[in-house]
Amino acid sequence: MVMELTDLLPGYNCGECGFRSCREFARALLGARDLETDVPLDLCPFLGRDRHLAKRGEIEVKLPEMRLRWAEGKVDEEVEIRGVIDGLVADFALAPLPGDPSCREDLLVIDRDAGFEVGDVLRYRPLGCPITHFGEIIKIDHGLVTVQMVGPRHLLGDDSFAPRDVGVCMVAAFEGVVSRGRVPEVGETVRFLPVHCMMQKVHSGVIVHSEGRMVRIEGIDLKVW
Numbered sequence: 651m652v653m654e655l656t657d658l659l660p661g662y663n664c665g666e667c668g669f670r671s672c673r674e675f676a677r678a679l680l681g682a683r684d685l686e687t688d689v690p691l692d693l694c695p696f697l698g699r700d701r702h703l704a705k706r707g708e709i710e711v712k713l714p715e716m717r718l719r720w721a722e723g724k725v726d727e728e729v730e731i732r733g734v735i736d737g738l739v740a741d742f743a744l745a746p747l748p749g750d751p752s753c754r755e756d757l758l759v760i761d762r763d764a765g766f767e768v769g770d771v772l773r774y775r776p777l778g779c780p781i782t783h784f785g786e787i788i789k790i791d792h793g794l795v796t797v798q799m800v801g802p803r804h805l806l807g808d809d810s811f812a813p814r815d816v817g818v819c820m821v822a823a824f825e826g827v828v829s830r831g832r833v834p835e836v837g838e839t840v841r842f843l844p845v846h847c848m849m850q851k852v853h854s855g856v857i858v859h860s861e862g863r864m865v866r867i868e869g870i871d872l873k874v875w
Contacts (some may be wrong), residue, residue, distance in 0.1 A: 651680065651716060651719060651720055652673060652676050652677050652680065653673070653676075653743060653745075653829055653830050653845065654716070655676040655679060655680060655709070655712075655713070655716060656672050656673045656676040656845060657850075658705050658708055658709050658712075659672040659675065659676060659694065659697075659705070659709075660672065660694065660696040660697065660702050660705075661734060661847070661848060661849070661850040662696060662848045663752075663799065663846050663848055664696075664848075665801070666693075666694070666695050666696075667693040667694050667695075668693060671751065671752065671845075671846055673745070673845055673846075675689075675693070675694065679691070679709075679713065680713075680716060680717055680720040681717075681720070691706065691709065691710070697709075731743050731830055731831050731843055732852075733843055733850055733851050733852035734849065734850035734851070735849045735850060735851045736851055736852055736874070738841060738852040738874055739841070739852075740831065740841045740842050740843040740852045741831055741832060741834060741840045741841050741842060742828045742829075742830060742831030742832060742833070742834065742840070742842050742843075743828070743829050743830040743831055743842070743843045743844075743845055744824060744826040744827070744828065744829070744842045744843065744844045744845065744865070744867075745826055745827045745828075745829035745845050746798075746826055746827065746845075746846070747825065747826055747827055747864065748827070750798055750826075751798055751799065751800070752798050752799035752846040753798075753799075753824050753825065753826035753844050753845070753846055754788070754796055754797070754798060754824065754825040754826065755785065755796070755797050755798075755799075755821050755823070755824055756794045756795065756796050756821070756822045756823035756824075756825075757772070757774065757776075757785070757794070757795045757796075757797060757819040757820065757821060757822065758793065758794065758795075758819060758820040758822050759772075759774070759795055759816050759819050760816075760817065760818055760819060760820065761816050761817050764814065764816040764817075765814075766787060766795070766814050766816070767787070767790070768787050768788065768789065768790060769786070769787060770786070770787050770813075770814050771784055771785065771786050771787075771800060771801075771813040771814070772784070772785050772786075772787065772795070772797060772813060772814050772815075772816050772819075773813040773814065773815045773816070774815075774816050774817065774818065774819040775817070775818050775819070776818075776819060776820070776821045776872075777818050777819065777820050777821070778871075778872040778873070779849075779872060780849075781848050781849065783799060783801065784799065784800050784801025784813055785797025785798060785799055785800065785801075786798055786800045794822060794823075799846050801813075821870045822868060822870065823855075823858075823866060823867060823868045823870065824842075824844060824853070824855065824866070824867045824870060825864075825865070825866045825867075826844070826864070826865065827863050827864050827865075828863045828864075828865060829845065829863075833860065833862075833863055833865070834857045834860065834865065835857065835860065836857050836858065836859065836860050837856070837857060837858075838856070838857050839854065839855070839856050840854065840855065840856075840857060840867065841853070841854050841874055842854070842855070842867065851872065852874050853867075853870055853871065853872060853874065854870070854871045854872075854873075854874045855867035855868055855869045855870045855871065856868055856869045
């Protein structure tokens, strides 16, 4: 149910609402008593914009019933997983590993002179993506830099925040949990939708590891045919 509501939110994961992601905002909305108390929809500055007004209206209609279902612990029925920007249908939605703020991404940093270490925050643009990302480094292994998203938008106004700008990077892999849809087999080429993707765009790649609902996807491509 969290993902059902998340899909109706703008999906920018900007942090302007005070939560780390749209997914966390959705969870907070489900736990609130009504639209006027605890967690108002107006915390999201984008829901008031013309392009999101229809989705806002849909949320206002559905949210009371969704809160009842949430309180009663009813299980959602499976719904089609479709990208917003491209309209493509994904095999599954990829959510963060337990305790993580976002899906993990392995980066190949093209700038060989960029100096960084674990704990640094990188400012970069994935090759083929128009959005600037901010990722905190949690591991560096044989040239692969593993990051978790901590931005982008809400960090730009913080004068104390000083990310390392490494320019264009290649996203080599994703790791996360299949939150909706079918669990794929190792070796399978799949279409997936990272829940933290600002554009809510379907990605593709190859499953190289699968354990329960936890998967690792390599050969990442944004050109999904």
